[in-house]
Amino acid sequence: MNSSRSTLEHMTTVLMGLPFPAALMDGEGTFLTVNGSWISQENDYPASGISSGPGGNLLALCLYAGTNGGLHAHAAILRVLQGQEDSLVLPYGGTEHSRSRPLELHIGRLPASEPLFLVRIHDASAEQFERDRTRLLDLMTQGRPRQELLQEIAQMVEHLHPAGRCAVLLLDGHTLRVGAAPRIPEAFLSGFDGLDVRERLAALPAVPGAEYTQDLSQHPYWGPYLQAGDMQAFPVCASLPVFDRSQRLVGALALCLPADAPISDTTGELLKQAQHLTSIVIEHDALIRELEHRALHDDLTGLPNRALFDDRLQRELDRAAPEGRPVAVLFLDIDDFKAINDAGGHNTGDAVLGEVARRLRACLKPGETLARFAGDEFVAILPDTAAPEAVERAAGMSDALRGGFTVAGRDVFIMMSIGIAVSTGSDGDAQTLQRHADVAMYRAKTLRTGTELFESELPQRATQRLELLSHLRRAEELGELALHFQPQMNLDTGQPVGAEALIRWQHPQLGLVSPAEFIPLAEDSGLIIPIGRWVLAEACRQGLHLLGRAPGLARIAVNVSALQFAREDFVDMVAEVLRDTRFPPQCLELELTERIVMRDVDSAVRRMQALRDLGVSIALDDFGTGFSSLSYLPNLPLNVLKIDRSFVAGAADGRTLPIVRAIMSMAEQFGFDVIAEGIETAGHVQAMLDVGCRFGQGYHFARPAPADALWPAPVPGPRR
Known part of the structure; x- marks a missing residue:
């Protein structure tokens, strides 16, 4: 007996030092003693009050244990008391949804001569949270959708505080959206969903900072929603804001509670972990969405890429096929884009591409698609668009790019070549339609027409174009390239004052290949760089002889391509050719088109001035046809303006006479x-003289021809 009393006293001493609610029970189910934690926490632990001293009975304990009322708990406890089981664990604290946290009742026999049992109430919040957290992370690794993950978080919070009802809220811009709320009525949730936090910030208990409102029923905003949603029993709302890594507010956890169900310190700490998990889920979903978007969109412009374009085009063709509705594909390519990159650098090129994408996108109607494939290639899908309308839409896109761009203080002007292919419903192959549009685009680029509609013979022309390119690569090496010259005449005297060097290609099988065919091909392939250097060097070499052979001849003019002029080493290359050929710089005139100059005016002016510093003259070719460059004219270091042949022809009958007079006045x-340019009749000569133009060239004087045909070399005299 003394031994039993000694054991009880020892156990009581130990019991009093335990940090959690604990009691000793004898074999009859009677409480012998309870510790201070049990007594001091009795408001938090249901039924603790009736057992706050010796004599508390088992039945009172059973009323709050188990999940099937007291009978189940009573039977389970008796099995332990009778020695049938060593210990047990039961849910504790009343029904699941009336508990303020997940509690467990633990009962186990102690090593003593007389039956003695330790009864303790365990806060299982941490274990429950860890189980829920593990499940959530498993679902994330499985790639489950955000909605399901947010639902798990809401249930996790409700496990931490079973008496509460949780809503996971998301911030979409400035608008609040409900992400998950498994046990909150829709009528109450409507108070959250769609709420503009800028307008109703004061009315929102869930953002932007943690709040704890004791009585929402008296709140001017939330009171009506509590009534409509039958939430009067949950007037307390605790909230935790959710931030991403950059501390940007992305949502909130809102926990609606009964007035008599406070949040313990332990639960509060775990709620903060749930808050962090919510942030992880939201950021994880945003990352997945971003990766999915990047997989199907162009990083620079945000437009669909080829993969998404192919999918959309095939879908449109499939939808159009049953009714035979047309689908148009437009393939758009920026002319001479490499020159923009070479002149201003890739940052300038990227900025231009971004602005082109913005302007082209503004041309689209709902349901239409604009994609960027690579470099300067854009492609558009126009459903329900027949060929005539597609041509009009292409013209509208070209117009949208007129006027140029200002990029980093530079004025850049561009033009596009557009190829159009239209499916009539029966030829619903996405790849074929794209290929046809691509072929038409190259046709437009080659012919410099701006826009071309696909025709059935174009694929054959594309094949011929590849064959021609193959021959062109070896043309210089095989000596097939030659220069012809066209005299530039003094219209008063009829004497030559200069000559323009023009390249010709004489192929052994193909014959004389037109520059209109192979020059665009050389520009597209980059062959224009070595070919252009050959032309300049050959013009200087032959020009050196012509200057001494043709009386009054004072200059040799050479055309420069956009790719040549855009190269950083262009001026150095010109200087090197002049040095190698010993050609006098003051007798060399380089012809640039308006398009080349207006691509990037600042860079163009610097290069032109550097050429002027060498002593070289600069002529602006085809003036008035390409861009509105009149405002830049005073700033351009020019020597010569060349009036386009279209203005010359029109001046003779008076149609373009005002334009020509204006050009002469500015000059x-x-x-x-x-x-x-393009003087073909005596009438053209007189029209130019009438407006004060003293120089000209054209078929009226001479067609381009080899130098020896125009100015034969003097026959050497007999040897003496």
């Missing part, structure tokens, strides 16, 4: 010489 004002 006189800025000190430029003027050369009229």
